Amino acid sequence: MVVAIDGPAGAGKSSVAYAVARELSFTYLDSGAMYRSVALAAIERGEPAAAIAGSLRVQPGERVLLDGRDVTDAIRAPAVSEAASRAAADPRVRSAMAARQRQMISHGDWVAEGRDIGTVVAPDAEVKVYLTATPEERARRRAAELCVDAGTVLAEQTIRDERDRARAHSPLKPAPGAVVLDTTNLTLEQVVARVIELVKAVCHPGGHH
């Protein structure tokens, strides 16, 4: 079974997807880590992301491996966030990543998180969730996480949101059939509980919880 969780940065996708996966004993797929890894390799090698995306070995997981090297921390640098957002707008990068992600989730039970899981990677996912929150709340969460100024985060976030939404290929938007959850006034526990309810409704249709 595949649970697809999409939405903009700071909506809580990573925390929610990770917690849901743990609770259900599904495997968690952080697709953003794959775009970040490609962007990091492109910066390091001075080559366009599209030229190398197909040949890199990116293993997302508890630790993120790029051609066997642990890049878990390196891919969180602000310069890599910016480069990843640009790389993710390139259709050649997207198709290489989507193909790999499809292959990964073709067997077993997954909670896959990103921007295009429900729309492109796994349109047949049994559960599709689109998490949102107000821009201010999303910036506040990111700022608290990174220990930086919320105003700066909001400005940069607005640019990346716009790029993710306006791109011609796989723009960020709720998939058909996705349940849209606004997390602005919800706790992590409340969001996780709601997603688990949706999964259980698929496993036990008509059941009472």
Ligand code: DC
């Ligand atoms: O979720 P994140 O911040 O780690 O994602 C990094 C970048 O990759 C971000 O600009 C959005 C993009 N991305 C994407 O376009 N499609 C995905 N499935 C995941 C991430």
